[in-house]
Amino acid sequence: MALPLLPTTVVGSYPQPDWLVDRVMLSKSVPRVRMNIWRVAEPWLGAAQDDATILAIRDMAQAGIDIVTDGEIRRESYSNRFATALAGVDCEHPGEVRSRANRVTPVPRVVGPIRRIGPVEVRDMEFLRANTQRRAKITLPGPFTMSQQVINDFYTDPDEMVMDYAAAVNAEALELERAGADVIQLDEPWLRQDPAAAKRIAVKAINRALEGLKVTTVVHLCFGYAAVVPGQTKPVGYSFLPELADCSADQISIEAAQPRLDLGVLRDLAPKTIMLGVLDLADPAAESPGLVADRIRAALKYLPADKLVPAPDCGMKYMARPLAFAKLKALADGAAIVRAELT
Numbered sequence: 001m002a003l004p005l006l007p008t009t010v011v012g013s014y015p016q017p018d019w020l021v022d023r024v025m026l027s028k029s030v031p032r033v034r035m036n037i038w039r040v041a042e043p044w045l046g047a048a049q050d051d052a053t054i055l056a057i058r059d060m061a062q063a064g065i066d067i068v069t070d071g072e073i074r075r076e077s078y079s080n081r082f083a084t085a086l087a088g089v090d091c092e093h094p095g096e097v098r099s100r101a102n103r104v105t106p107v108p109r110v111v112g113p114i115r116r117i118g119p120v121e122v123r124d125m126e127f128l129r130a131n132t133q134r135r136a137k138i139t140l141p142g143p144f145t146m147s148q149q150v151i152n153d154f155y156t157d158p159d160e161m162v163m164d165y166a167a168a169v170n171a172e173a174l175e176l177e178r179a180g181a182d183v184i185q186l187d188e189p190w191l192r193q194d195p196a197a198a199k200r201i202a203v204k205a206i207n208r209a210l211e212g213l214k215v216t217t218v219v220h221l222c223f224g225y226a227a228v229v230p231g232q233t234k235p236v237g238y239s240f241l242p243e244l245a246d247c248s249a250d251q252i253s254i255e256a257a258q259p260r261l262d263l264g265v266l267r268d269l270a271p272k273t274i275m276l277g278v279l280d281l282a283d284p285a286a287e288s289p290g291l292v293a294d295r296i297r298a299a300l301k302y303l304p305a306d307k308l309v310p311a312p313d314c315g316m317k318y319m320a321r322p323l324a325f326a327k328l329k330a331l332a333d334g335a336a337i338v339r340a341e342l343t
Contacts, residue, residue, distance in 0.1 A: 001066075001133055001134050001135060003066055003067070003135060004066065004339060005305055005306065005339050005342060005343060006296065006305055006308055006309070006310055006335045006338060006339050006342075007066040007067055007135075007309055007335075008064070008065050008066050008067070008309070008310050008311065008328075008331050008332050008335050009065060009066065009067035009068075009069075009137060009183075009275065009309055009310075009311050010060060010065060010067075010068070010069055010071075010311060010312060010315075010316065010328070011139075011185075011220055011222075011253065011275075011277075011311055011312055011313070011314050011315050011316075012069055012071075012072050012078060012137075012139040012185065012187065012220075012315045013069075013071060013072040013075070013078060013315030013316055013317035014056040014059065014060065014069070014071030014072070014073070014315075014316050014317070014321075014324060015056075015071075015316060015317060015318075015319050015320065015321040015324050016052060016071075016073055016317065017052050017055065017321070018039075019039060019040075019048075020038065020039060020040060020048055020049065020052050020073070021037045021038060021039060022037050022038075022039055025037050026076075026318070027318065029103070029105055030077045030078075030105075030225065031076045031077045031080045032077070032079070032080055032083070032094075032105055032106060032107040032108060032149050032150075033080065033084060033091045033094050033106050033107065033108055034076065034080065034084055034091060035076055036076075037076050049073055049074045050127065052071075052073045053070050053071060053073040053074070053124075053127060053128070053131075054131055056069075056070065056071030056073055057070065057071070057128065057131050057132050059321070059324075059325050059328070060134075060328060061132065061134060062325075063325055063328035063329045063331070063332055064328075064329065064332030064333070064336075065134075065328055065331070065332060066134065066135060066332075067134065067135040067136070067137050067182070067183060067309075068128075068132055068134050068135070068136060068137070069128070069136070069137050069138060069139065070124050070125075070127065070128040070138065072139065072315065072317065074124060078139065078141060078187050078315060078317075079141035079145065079146060079149060079187065081120065081121070082120050082121065082140060082141055082146075082169075082172065083108065083141055083146045083149065083150075084108060085117065085120045086114055086115060086116060086117065086165075086168055087112065087113070087114070087115040087116075087117050088110055088111065088112035088113050088114040088115060088154065088164075089108045089109070089110060089111070089114070089150070090108060090109045090110075090111045091108045093109060094106040094107055094108060094109060094151075095107050095108075095109045095150075095151030095153075096151075097149075097151070107149055107150050107151060108149075108150050108151070109150065109151045109152075109153050110150050110151065110152045110153060110154050110155065110161060111153050111154050112154055113154070113164060114161060114164035114165050114168055115164070115168060116167075116168035116171045116172060119172070119175055120172060121138060121140070121172065121176060122172075122175050122176060122179050124138065125138045125176045125179040125180060125181050126179045126180065128180075129179065129180030129181075135182040135183065136180065136181060136182050136183070137181065137182065137183035137184070137185060137218075138176055138181050138183075138184060138185070139184075139185040139186070139187055139220070140169050140172060140173060140176075140184065140185070140186055140187070140209075141169075141186070141187050142169070142186035142187055142188035142190075142191075142205075142206065142209065142219065143162050143163070143165035143166035143168075143169050143186075143205040143206070143208070143209050144162055144165075144188055144190060144191060144197075144198060144201065144202045144205055144206070145187060145188050145189060145190040145191070146165045147161050147162045147165055148190040148193055148194065149190065158197070159200065159201045162201050162202075162205045163201070163204070163205055163208060165205070165209075166205040166206070166208035166209040167208060167209075169186065169209040170208060170209045170210070170211050170212070173209065173210065173213055174212060174213065177213055177214065177215050181215055182215055182216065183215060183216045183217070183218060184210075184213060184215055184216070184217055184218070185217070185218035185219070185220055185253065186206060186209060186210070186217075186218070186219050186220065186249070187220050188202070188206070188219055188220065188221050189220070189221050189222050189223070189224065191221050191238075191240040192221065192223070192235075192238055192239045192240050195239040195240045198240045198243070199240065199243060202240070202243070203243055203244070203246055203247045206219055206244075206247045206248070206249060207247055207248045210247075210248050210249060211248075216250050216251065217248070217249045217250050217251070218249055218250065218251040218252070218253050218275060219244060219247060219249040219251070219252055219253065220253035220254075220275070221238065221240075221241070221244075221252075221253070221254060221255075222253075222254070222255035222277070222313060222314045223235065223255055223258075223259060224314070225281070225314055225315065225317070225318055226258055226280070226281040226282035226313070226314065226318075234258065234259045235259065236259055236260065236261065236262070237261070237262065237265065238254070238265070241254070241265060241268060241269070242265075242268035242269070244269065244272070245268060245269050245270065245272060249272070250272070250273060251272060251273040251274065251275050251309065252269050252272045252273075252274055252275065253274075253275035253276075253277075253309075253311065254274065254275070254276065254277060255277040255313040255314055256276055256277045256278070256295075256299075256313065257277045257278055257279055257280040257281075257295060257313050258277075258280040258281065258282050258283075258313050263298055263299055263301070263302055264302065266299065266302040266303050267302055270303070271307070272307070273306075273307045273308070273309060274299070274303060274307060274308055274309065275309040275311050276295075276296075276299050276308060276309065276310060276311065277311055277312055277313030277314065278292050278295040278296060278299075278310045278311070278312075278331065278334070279292070279311070279312040279313060279327050279328075279330070279331055280313060281312055281313050281314055281316065281319060281327075284323070285323075286323060286326035286327045286329070286330050287327060287330045287331075287334070288330060288334075289330050289333035289334040289336075289337055290334070290337070291330075291334070292310070292330050292331055292333070292334025292335070292337075293334040293335075293337040293338050295310075295334075296308070296310055296334060296335060296338045297338060300338070305338075305342050310331060310334070310335050311331070312327065312328075312331070316328075
């Protein structure tokens with residue numbers, strides 16, 4: 001399907017049904033190792049995940065979203081499904097990392113060379129492509145972010161580990177392109193956690209991960225899920241953002257609505273297309289289309305309409321499904337208001 005001006009999309013995830021996942025367990029953390037959050041037993045789990053994926057795709061289409069995903073329904077988190085499927089990673093004997101909020105999270109240990117063994121998300125992409133005629137996007141955890149979510153017990157040079165992650169992501173991304181992806185997105189929220197390391201290696205790793213791709217490519221960064229990171233603890237600016245103007249990705253995706261980001265930063269990313277968060281996922285009510293339109297108009301002060309893709313701030317995984325749908329409907333309707341004004 002041809003894309004309109006101001007095409008709408010989601011960042012990646014959509015709420016998983018309560019009959020599929022244990023939401024109490026899921027709410028405790030963003031899993032880095034496998035947690036087995038599933039309510040459906042293994043013989044029927046794959047079919048149940050397929051059914052829930054169709055529901056997510058259908059919700060996005062009915063809301064009017066132009067570029068849809070599979071909702072990341074088969075994932076426990078945005079990153080752990082791919083990250084734990086790589087050679088060189090030990091999840092049976094995890095390490096621990098402590099967040100700035102003093103929360104301890106089990107994480108994989110790197111005990112050998114990071115290598116992709118085989119397809120991880122390719123069947124997900126094939127299923128998405130078979131169930132929509134809309135533009136289809138699939139996401140992968142970025143190489144820098146994955147390197148920040150492990151204990152390194154093997155590499156003497158941490159940058160070598162990042163580049164090995166990048167090669168693994170690239171091998172998967174090339175197969176996702178062949179499976180029918182129109183858009184491939186790297187999720188890199190941890191770029192802001194270690195700005196010095198990010199400035200040293202992140203752009204190089206992103207470029208390696210996207211090497212050879214011909215479809216639209218995106219790098220997403222944010223301050224964390226609204227359900228996990230309260231708004232008052234979120235910074236008002238990114239510690240690593242202008243540097244992404246030099247990466248090979250076509251689009252940069254940023255959270256802007258909840259942290260009330262100063263949109264003047266968009267000037268620093270020219271000539272990239274910006275996937276801009278215009279839905280505050282901490283707000284327990286759906287935005288009105290008029291409010292979404294206002295947020296889009298504010299961004300158009302800094303970039304042309306053909307360089308803007310309205311989206312939620314972050315993934316919608318931790319939200320109630322009716323609220324997520326209502327917010328997406330407001331997103332589509334708000335973009336339509338501004339589109340009509342422009343055309």
